[in-house]
Amino acid sequence: MPPSLDGYAEPFLDGGATAIAVLAEHPEVTATLVGQNPAVVEVWRVVQSDVESLIRSLRWVAERHSPAFFAGVRDRDLEPVAAAALSPAERAARYVYLRGTARPDARGDQPRVVTSAVAGVDGAGDPVVEYGRDTVPVDEAGLRMLARLLGERDVTIVAKPPFELLGDLREDDLLWVDAAQAQAQASAAAGADGRLGRELRSLVGSAVARGAAVLAPAHPLVEASGELAVVAQPADDVTLLGSAALRRALQR
Structure with a gap:
C-alpha cells in the first residue's frame, strides 16, 4: 500500500x-x-459498537455447541421472524458461530450462510451449511483488538x-x-x-x-x-x- x-x-x-x-x-x-451481505455488516458493526455483548453471546452458543444445537441455530434462530426477536449481538454471534463451525464446501471455500427466507436453505432446498467442527473457534482477544481498532479510526460500515x-x-x-x-x-x-x-x-x-x-x-x-x-x-x-x-x- x-x-x-x-x-x-x-x-x-x-x-x-x-x-x-x-x-x-x-x-x-x-x-x-x-x-x-447485511449479516456480515451487522457483525462488523457489533464488533465496533458492542464487542463485549458479542463475546458473551459467543460464549453462550459455544457452551451449547453440538450437531443438534447447530441445526437449530441454522434452521430456526436466523429465520427472519425469530431473528427479529434477537439483539444485534445475539444475531451476530449466531452468524459467526455458523460460519466458524460449518463444513467447508467441496472446493474448501468458506460456507455460505443465508439469513433470508429459511436460514440454512438455498433456493434449491439444499442445506447451505452443514455441521463441520466439534469445537467453536472464538478469539476473544482478537475481537477486542479489532473493536479498539474500529473505535480509534474513522470507520463507516454500511450495507449498500x-x-x-x-x-x-x-x-x-x-x-x-x-x-x-x-x-x-x-x-x-x-x-x-x-x-x-x-x-x-x-x-x-x-x-x-x-x-x-x-x-x-x-x-x-x-x-x-x-x-x-x-x-x-x-x-x-x-x-x-x-x-x-x-x-x-x-x-x-
Whole structure:
C-alpha cells in the first residue's frame, strides 16, 4: 500500500483482512467498508459498537455447541421472524458461530450462510451449511483488538450496492477490489458471472476516472477492465494489480 494514505474503501466486505491491515498501518485513514451481505455488516458493526455483548453471546452458543444445537441455530434462530426477536449481538454471534463451525464446501471455500427466507436453505432446498467442527473457534482477544481498532479510526460500515461507494470516493483513496470475494457473494444464477464481470469493470473504470488508487488480487473479472497492471507478485503467488494512481503513489 502507499506510504501515506488518507482514505480506504472496500465494496465487498467479508473477513476484512486487508481492511484490518490498512487500519493498523494508517491511524490517519478514513475508511468506508461496504458489505453486500447485511449479516456480515451487522457483525462488523457489533464488533465496533458492542464487542463485549458479542463475546458473551459467543460464549453462550459455544457452551451449547453440538450437531443438534447447530441445526437449530441454522434452521430456526436466523429465520427472519425469530431473528427479529434477537439483539444485534445475539444475531451476530449466531452468524459467526455458523460460519466458524460449518463444513467447508467441496472446493474448501468458506460456507455460505443465508439469513433470508429459511436460514440454512438455498433456493434449491439444499442445506447451505452443514455441521463441520466439534469445537467453536472464538478469539476473544482478537475481537477486542479489532473493536479498539474500529473505535480509534474513522470507520463507516454500511450495507449498500458497491456503486454507491463511488460517491464517497476521493482522489488517491485506496480502493480494494477483491473479485473472488465479489464472485462468492454473487448469485449462482445462470449468467451471474457475466453480469458481475461487467459491473466490476464498470466499478474499476469509474474509480480510476475519479483518480482512486485501485488495488486488486489478479482475477479474470478485473483483469478484463484493462485499467490495472501488475504491482507486486508476493511469495504466496497472489499477483496484485494496481491502477496508474496506485503505481504513482508507490513510487513516491
